[in-house]
Amino acid sequence: MVLVSPAFAMVTLFVLFPLGFAVYISLTDWPLIGPYHFTGGQNYTELIHDPQFIHSVLFTLLYTGIVTGPIFIIGYAMAILVRSNRVGSTFFRTAFFLPFIIGLATESFMALLELQPDSGAVDYVLSRVGLAHAGTAWTVNYGLALTAICVFVTWFASGLTMMLLMAGMQGIPNELYEAAEVDGGTWWQKESRITLPLLRGNIALALIISVIGSFLAFNQFYILTEGGPGTSTQPVVMWIYEEAFVQYHLGYATAGAIALVIVIAIISAAQFYLLRDSSRAGR
């Protein structure tokens, strides 16, 4: 079919072929320049014994574990706040969602200045209220950098969770709430017995999208800490990038990338399954 062939060609050329090619590269010692040799599964065995790679995996999991909860809770609370059309609700929605639209890269550059010792607003405000010492260098200390980035990313990503949950909440038929009101149901009962159960699909979707985003974290760490101090704040995507384009171990880096593809594909498959499920339920 002529109409779909350009789309199919692009996807084949820039996704499906590279995917197969990646599997092949991962089985070699591919350098950036020069001949390569087939090494079988050696990259993969090295990978699981590489403390650097293991650390980046664990760090990504830790980071995901920290940010997922706050993003979800804040997003859920904001969705409740702005789900019905009232005076100001459009403005609030826009305000909460704007950080997501502007993007992490741009905002990381802004955050870089505010996280500087002395001149940064973070340092200034927190030292004034006594929560930090003046002159704290937020981006060069593992704990401080991780904390700052987690707060920053929560600010960035809660709006997306809000939008996804809000769409689900607005899809719940109003008659259910009216019936509950007739029966004298309290606000809390309506939320916990109507909204929450009917929102399960949307909650799962929002969580999956949030987790995938965290697993693929790169911009905020590359711009704010460059993975440092040392390589302590290096997430997996940054490990792949550094290994491939700084160390020029393309084969080895790609083996790590294949592991990432598998993990993300499994999570995304769950996302598609949920979507299919919710469409069958008539929504």
Next chain:
Amino acid sequence: MTAATASRPAQAARATHVTRGDPRRGTGFALYLAGGTLAALLFLLPLAWAVLRSFMPDTLVTQAPSVRDFGHLTTANYTGLVQANDILHNVLNSLLVACGTGLLTAVIATMAGYGFARFRFRGSGVVFSLVLVTMMIPFQALLTPLFLEMHSLGLTNSLAGLALFYTTFNLPFGVFVMRNTFLQIPWELSEAAAVDGASPARTLLSVLRPLVLPGIATTVLYAFLFSWTEFVGALTFITSNNLYTLPLALLNMEYGSVGQVNFGYLEAGAVIAMIPCVLLYVGLQRFYVRGLVSGVVKG
């Protein structure tokens, strides 16, 4: 599952939500306003602060903030950025890539969406699944094979190559949105127009255009914002300074400069990068939300 079927009951429910009680009265409404305003401040203040900072002289940018700073606002960071760093060149690069990506994605996704919605052919199900499966593959994990492939095709260090790369990873979403757009069109309408003597071109322009345009707007908006804000792909595929997109130019100010980072310039550059996103989102919000509720957005 479609954007349309997902948003229609949503709108219906929204309409009824409003009438529930009098929303202007009561402590509930006061709490809503107070909470909303407080939260909005938390989300907007950092952005507003960044804009204000970009108008401070460089020495103030590197000093602790104080109230006196508000009296010394200047556009020096912007003029310096334009003159010394030729930032407009980077803005142009970013615009070229983002517009190219938006246009290309719209054309290819519209064609494919129409094809998938109107015709069933051998293997159409398989091809559609293949396009959708792409959504499950993070491009961040394909940087090495893509780099080698694009390098051998002469597409690295090329704005066109970058736009092709961005287009590909925006296509699944675009095809999905456009297919749903075409699926919800009542085709009896175009048949009726044909019966009434309208030419196919006229049918397309006056009957179908208003129905298809929102889908195209959604597709273009996502593709544009994706390319405008994308970072790691550009970092991998672009190496020449004169081809740097805006995020790369900002990174170059951070790491590439010798000595002290010019935070005033960096802040002004970040504000420039922020402007199109804010304008496009505020102006075209409903098209963006339309894409969101289709449920195939990536984090």
